[in-house]
Amino acid sequence: MAKLDAPKIVTARIGIEGSHTLATYLEHGGYESLRKALAMTPEAVWSEVDDASLLGRGGAGFPAGRKWSMLRKNPVSYLVVNGDESEPATFKDHLLLENDPHQLVEGVVIAAYSLQVSQAFIYIRGEMALALERVQSAVNDAYASGALGQDIFGSGFSLDVVVHPGAGAYICGDETGLLESLEGKRGFPRIKPPFFPAVMGLYGQPTVVNNIETLSNMPWIIANGGKAFAALGQGRSTGTRLFALAGHVNRPGVYELEMVHNTFRDIIFDPALGAGIRDGRALKAFIPGGVSSPWFGIEMLDVPLGQDEVGERGSMLGSGSIVAMDETTCAVRAVWRITKFFSRESCGQCTPCREGSGWLERILWRLENGGGRHEDIDLLLDVCDNISPGLVWPPQQTTICPLGPSIPASISSAISMFKDEFYAHVTNQGCPHG
Amino acid sequence: MSHLRPEIRQRAEEIVSLYPHPRSAMLPLLHLAQEQDGYLTPEAMEEVAGLTGTTAAEVRGTASFYDLFHLEPVGRYVVGVCTNIACLLAGGIELLEHAERVLGIPVGATTPDGLFTLEENECLADCDHPPCVQVNSRFVRTTSADQFDALVSELRDGGRTDEIPPFGTLVRVRRTVGLVAPREQVAEERARVSIERQQRAEAKP
Numbered sequence: 001m002a003k004l005d006a007p008k009i010v011t012a013r014i015g016i017e018g019s020h021t022l023a024t025y026l027e028h029g030g031y032e033s034l035r036k037a038l039a040m041t042p043e044a045v046w047s048e049v050d051d052a053s054l055l056g057r058g059g060a061g062f063p064a065g066r067k068w069s070m071l072r073k074n075p076v077s078y079l080v081v082n083g084d085e086s087e088p089a090t091f092k093d094h095l096l097l098e099n100d101p102h103q104l105v106e107g108v109v110i111a112a113y114s115l116q117v118s119q120a121f122i123y124i125r126g127e128m129a130l131a132l133e134r135v136q137s138a139v140n141d142a143y144a145s146g147a148l149g150q151d152i153f154g155s156g157f158s159l160d161v162v163v164h165p166g167a168g169a170y171i172c173g174d175e176t177g178l179l180e181s182l183e184g185k186r187g188f189p190r191i192k193p194p195f196f197p198a199v200m201g202l203y204g205q206p207t208v209v210n211n212i213e214t215l216s217n218m219p220w221i222i223a224n225g226g227k228a229f230a231a232l233g234q235g236r237s238t239g240t241r242l243f244a245l246a247g248h249v250n251r252p253g254v255y256e257l258e259m260v261h262n263t264f265r266d267i268i269f270d271p272a273l274g275a276g277i278r279d280g281r282a283l284k285a286f287i288p289g290g291v292s293s294p295w296f297g298i299e300m301l302d303v304p305l306g307q308d309e310v311g312e313r314g315s316m317l318g319s320g321s322i323v324a325m326d327e328t329t330c331a332v333r334a335v336w337r338i339t340k341f342f343s344r345e346s347c348g349q350c351t352p353c354r355e356g357s358g359w360l361e362r363i364l365w366r367l368e369n370g371g372g373r374h375e376d377i378d379l380l381l382d383v384c385d386n387i388s389p390g391l392v393w394p395p396q397q398t399t400i401c402p403l404g405p406s407i408p409a410s411i412s413s414a415i416s417m418f419k420d421e422f423y424a425h426v427t428n429q430g431c432p433h434g
Numbered sequence: 435m436s437h438l439r440p441e442i443r444q445r446a447e448e449i450v451s452l453y454p455h456p457r458s459a460m461l462p463l464l465h466l467a468q469e470q471d472g473y474l475t476p477e478a479m480e481e482v483a484g485l486t487g488t489t490a491a492e493v494r495g496t497a498s499f500y501d502l503f504h505l506e507p508v509g510r511y512v513v514g515v516c517t518n519i520a521c522l523l524a525g526g527i528e529l530l531e532h533a534e535r536v537l538g539i540p541v542g543a544t545t546p547d548g549l550f551t552l553e554e555n556e557c558l559a560d561c562d563h564p565p566c567v568q569v570n571s572r573f574v575r576t577t578s579a580d581q582f583d584a585l586v587s588e589l590r591d592g593g594r595t596d597e598i599p600p601f602g603t604l605v606r607v608r609r610t611v612g613l614v615a616p617r618e619q620v621a622e623e624r625a626r627v628s629i630e631r632q633q634r635a636e637a638k639p
Contacts, residue, residue, distance in 0.1 A: 088557035089520045126502045129571040136607040143611035168501030184460030186499040246520035246561035
């Protein structure tokens with residue numbers, strides 16, 4: 001049974017008429033948390049966030065409190081908000097940006113105050129024109145009402161926020177790629193070390209990069225306390241999280257669920273959530289956390305929606321997007337399209353990713369379209385192994401950023417589950433699904 | 435002589451003043467240049483180079499990395515159909531093929547009347563309305579062939595112009611307030627950048 005009694009932390013105002021406006025936000029207690037935070041010390045604000053044990057909602061799941069504490073030693077710094085949501089089938093930040101931009105702005109100011117940062121950038125994907133306009137309006141209104149700018153609410157704290165449009169590149173979702181892009185360059189991820197922008201970030205200065213959803217949690221955490229947040233969920237996975245459900249379900253959408261206390265079966269089949277597979281068909285497999293995550297078969301349906309619970313079983317919650325595929329889905333075609341995406345979005349810096357993704361796409365294309373050879377399945381795995389040696393989880397990395405090692409995830413997991421289907425594409429001289 | 439119109443030029447300078455380093459204004463300025471010309475002309479890129487303290491080659495090299503920047507003219511409406519995983523499962527490829535037939539052009543091409551350019555998009559983060567279609571970065575949510583046809587004829591008849599401005603116009607909401615740097619400081623910074631640029635050009639053998 002799905003557990004749906006948890007409070008709505010980031011989606012409380014979604015669905016309310018005019019939820020993106022300042023007036024509506026203020027009617028629902030908007031900017032009260034900011035006033036409360038500004039009356040606290042920056043350390044006390046950090047301590048609430050640390051108590052919440054909030055894991056970053058961008059994909060890697062790094063604890064926000066720990067990320068911030070790295071920066072507290074260094075004086076000069078920037079806060080950069082990652083709104084370049086482009087992991088395929090992930091659409092939670094899009095929802096928050098368009099429908100509750102003030103919640104984000106309030107979260108940004110709270111974070112900036114805790115970090116004692118005076119300049120923040122909100123980087124939003126260029127394909128989201130409406131989101132860019134709504135966030136810019138929210139920023140304008142926040143300045144006009146004293147929630148941004150100089151001497152915020154008379155506290156003496158000042159913050160400038162710039163809304164920055166991206167221009168269409170998946171790789172800018174990688175934090176160092178995003179920083180390069182924000183510096184006005186190609187979005188090439190930076191060579192590590194240094195591993196963290198907290199050491200060397202924007203313009204070489206200590207920088208914190210946080211996801212939209214992560215910062216949207218801040219107003220609630222300050223209002224209700226970090227411990228109240230941590231009381232939700234279980235283990236390392238605290239609070240609620242947005243899950244973007246897509247694919248062959250009756251009710252695709254973004255659902256805010258308490259971590260761990262619900263399973264993949266709940267979100268896909270519960271009548272209040274995904275409401276089952278379309279046209280009464282059977283589920284074939286599902287992607288548990290964005291296309292960079294290895295697929296799960298139906299035997300994994302009862303795995304709880306938690307960071308470690310999914311991690312232990314060889315995949316990840318990643319960006320929080322779940323794609324359900326029904327029995328009519330051709331595994332080869334689905335994997336081919338995902339691989340085509342990586343091939344197109346590879347920035348081209350590292351050979352394994354740049355060349356490997358293109359080879360893999362072409363092999364999958366010929367399998368799907370009748371040119372497949374018997375040895376192609378082994379060849380796929382061999383190329384995958386060259387990109388990410390051993391095909392283990394978490395993946396080994398041969399490239400600067402995690403894009404490369406993400407490519408084998410869908411290929412190797414689909415082959416292990418549907419090997420016969422891959423070989424059927426060879427013997428059938430093309431896709432048996434027609 | 436400025437290639438950017440005075441009003442656009444002024445907005446460009448305001449954008450530059452928002453960033454600690456002028457080069458950071460690269461992407462917003464390129465969007466602005468596209469807003470004026472519909473794509474990135476060599477003259478506009480040259481001017482963006484001047485504004486950001488870079489060279490025209492650096493501007494082109496950066497612009498060509500990003501999908502939303504076009505170095506060749508495109509239609510008034512850039513229509514994108516997503517075929518990535520969630521849309522694939524909902525018939526995205528079939529809808530894209532339908533779009534090719536209706537518009538009479540292959541992916542990447544522009545109709546002879548200069549009205550439409552068709553693109554195959556990667557995931558547009560609107561996966562609960564698949565297959566996802568965008569026009570000029572606006573979600574239009576036409577998920578069937580019939581709805582797509584209706585959209586095309588509506589745009590041909592000059593409809594929906596409030597919702598969908600010509601290609602290149604990305605953010606119509608202007609930044610109205612903020613800690614904008616004093617004008618003298620901006621002028622000083624610009625002079626410094628232009629001297630540095632001059633010195634770099636002269637230092638080249």
